[in-house]
Amino acid sequence: MSVLVFVENNQGSFKKKTYELINYAAEVAKRTGVDTTALVLGQADDAALAALGNYGAVKVLHDSNAAFNNFGTRAFSKAVIAAAQKTGAKVIITNYDVEGKSIAGYVAAALKAGLVSGAVDYPVTEGGFTVKKTVFSGKAFANITITSDIKVVSLVPNTFPVQKTDATATVEAFDTGVSTNNITVKEVNKVTGAVPLGEAELVVSGGRGLKGPENWGIVEDLANALGAALACSRPVADAHWRPHHEHVGQTGGTIRPNLYVACGISGAIQHLAGVNSSKCIVVINKDPEAPFFKAADYGVVGDVFEILPKLTEAVKKFKAGHA
Amino acid sequence: MKYLSYICTAFGNYIIYKKINEMKILVCIAQAPDTTSKIAFTDNNTRFNEAGVTYIINPYDEWYALVRALELKEAGTAGEVHLITVGNAGSEAIMRKALALGGDQAYRINTESTDTYLVAEQIAAFAKDKGYDLILTGKESIDYNNGSIGASIAAALDTEYVGFATKLDVSGNTATVTREIEGGEETDTVNTPVVISCQKGMAEARIPNMRGIMAARTKPLNVIEPTGTAALTQIASYELLPPKSGVKLFEADQMDALVEALHKDAKVI
Ligand SMILES: Cc1cc2nc3c(=O)[nH]c(=O)nc-3n(C[C@H](O)[C@H](O)[C@H](O)COP(=O)(O)OP(=O)(O)OC[C@H]3O[C@@H](n4cnc5c(N)ncnc54)[C@H](O)[C@@H]3O)c2cc1C
Ligand SMILES: Nc1ncnc2c1ncn2[C@@H]1O[C@H](COP(=O)(O)O)[C@@H](O)[C@H]1O
Numbered sequence: 281m282s283v284l285v286f287v288e289n290n291q292g293s294f295k296k297k298t299y300e301l302i303n304y305a306a307e308v309a310k311r312t313g314v315d316t317t318a319l320v321l322g323q324a325d326d327a328a329l330a331a332l333g334n335y336g337a338v339k340v341l342h343d344s345n346a347a348f349n350n351f352g353t354r355a356f357s358k359a360v361i362a363a364a365q366k367t368g369a370k371v372i373i374t375n376y377d378v379e380g381k382s383i384a385g386y387v388a389a390a391l392k393a394g395l396v397s398g399a400v401d402y403p404v405t406e407g408g409f410t411v412k413k414t415v416f417s418g419k420a421f422a423n424i425t426i427t428s429d430i431k432v433v434s435l436v437p438n439t440f441p442v443q444k445t446d447a448t449a450t451v452e453a454f455d456t457g458v459s460t461n462n463i464t465v466k467e468v469n470k471v472t473g474a475v476p477l478g479e480a481e482l483v484v485s486g487g488r489g490l491k492g493p494e495n496w497g498i499v500e501d502l503a504n505a506l507g508a509a510l511a512c513s514r515p516v517a518d519a520h521w522r523p524h525h526e527h528v529g530q531t532g533g534t535i536r537p538n539l540y541v542a543c544g545i546s547g548a549i550q551h552l553a554g555v556n557s558s559k560c561i562v563v564i565n566k567d568p569e570a571p572f573f574k575a576a577d578y579g580v581v582g583d584v585f586e587i588l589p590k591l592t593e594a595v596k597k598f599k600a601g602h603a
Numbered sequence: 604m605k606y607l608s609y610i611c612t613a614f615g616n617y618i619i620y621k622k623i624n625e626m627k628i629l630v631c632i633a634q635a636p637d638t639t640s641k642i643a644f645t646d647n648n649t650r651f652n653e654a655g656v657t658y659i660i661n662p663y664d665e666w667y668a669l670v671r672a673l674e675l676k677e678a679g680t681a682g683e684v685h686l687i688t689v690g691n692a693g694s695e696a697i698m699r700k701a702l703a704l705g706g707d708q709a710y711r712i713n714t715e716s717t718d719t720y721l722v723a724e725q726i727a728a729f730a731k732d733k734g735y736d737l738i739l740t741g742k743e744s745i746d747y748n749n750g751s752i753g754a755s756i757a758a759a760l761d762t763e764y765v766g767f768a769t770k771l772d773v774s775g776n777t778a779t780v781t782r783e784i785e786g787g788e789e790t791d792t793v794n795t796p797v798v799i800s801c802q803k804g805m806a807e808a809r810i811p812n813m814r815g816i817m818a819a820r821t822k823p824l825n826v827i828e829p830t831g832t833a834a835l836t837q838i839a840s841y842e843l844l845p846p847k848s849g850v851k852l853f854e855a856d857q858m859d860a861l862v863e864a865l866h867k868d869a870k871v872i
Pocket of ligand 2: 631632633634661663664687688689690716719722739740741742743744745747748749750751752753
């Protein structure tokens, strides 16, 4: 028996959120008195796989079949199911991200397992298996008890800090029995250079208070100084001042960075829904009555055109002093 | 309806065969509290307080899944667009609205929508023998934010699933889907039948017109009794977010102090 964690593989390398996820799985395993097995699909070398032990995986099952060269929910989920059956896993863990949510939903239904999608804490295992997750678009939490024998949990990335040790994992080649993938990739378009919004720890976001796309230079300057990703409010994306993938909120992306700096955004409830799980919120708005201040940790009442350059200077000075 | 034309040459004559392609789409519609609803709980924090809450069609289901299905129908790519919800009688109002937007048939599975497994199993049991080419869901419900029911439906039907799609086209039995990936988008092809979850980019929101509203009055809203599937999760309790301790304000000339606070107190930079 073990806890099974699905490890997203980016051509043999792994992301920080994946290390965090393995940490999480290892802690869940510890609490339930079992080991952690990680499943890696697609090409990866053994050294990189063994190093997943640094984050708490005891064993790594690896299937390098070419069917896993691109993501397909069904192929990946069937592989997870095969690994769960092999290891007798009672708890299966994925990230609460594009691939993880898809796999978690598929595997849960296939194994008749209860699912908590979007966990923000460790399961409480006294007298059951109860996991906390955000509901109502970040406005509340629900503690959900899974009553089935097998449990599937997806973890919201950036919930816990990553912990690393010197331990290594044993790596085992594992034939999942999956050799076809129904999905054919035609085209991939990645925003190059920039920090992807969904993974960013720091985000600088602009709203209608910026007045027009030509003024985004001051927002970008702050983002560059911080090493932050860019986001925007919905009207800004709707007016094509900024690309749609930067739109956050109820109808756009949901993010949970460590720092969210909102510039010239009023803080409408639909906007907050996408960002209010951020660990720290800084609001810059010239209207002291702007609703965003109620959701903020730090605020500056003032004109973005004056404040942003000053804040950028202060950040640069700080970075220079801490380099 | 779509006419697929196969042009064959035989003895120097062109014979045109027309094949009627009755592509059928099922759109999964969830009811959700209006985005501005006050979120509060009752019964010792075990139940969502519905007092004063207005319900809407979950925005992703309406704006993206349903409207895209209707566009495919209008373009002649799809035949009928069916709508399904798992919910009690309270969810009929949103189904009327969905019909007013242009759905052909609506089905309500008469049981409380309490858990991903239960809802997915009900929808799959309904869809199993109906021959839907596409089953569309929204990317997530705005109350439970799971983003997983579509994948669960696909598992129950043993079909493929594509999550978080921003574009969708269908030609013959091939769907071309653009979907979100980390830091960008990927365009894939996949054979139908397939389950797809839809988000921003798919289509533009519509408002029902008078003709649609009138037509919806007489369109069938079929009620189906649930299968015996039981939920695999239970809500033990709800908690509201701990209130922010209050915003700490800085003046325009205190930006160094703000940066220091972000470093020392908030520890985010
Ligand atoms: C169903 C539904 C879903 C929605 N989904 C989303 C969503 O996903 N995301 C989203 O963002 N919105 C969403 N909205 C829209 C939302 O209600 C707000 O209209 C929107 O967030 C407002 O954007 P904004 O703050 O940029 O603009 P505004 O509300 O116009 O606010 C601009 C702010 O900038 C300030 N300002 C102006 N000039 C300056 C200056 N020089 N310096 C400093 N501050 C200045 C103003 O005081 C004001 O507070 C949704 C609405 C609905 C009904
Ligand atoms: N009770 C329901 N009835 C029909 N469809 C639903 C129901 N709940 C959720 N869905 C669909 O599943 C999608 C994802 O929901 P969820 O996985 O709960 O976030 C929604 O956008 C709907 O399309």
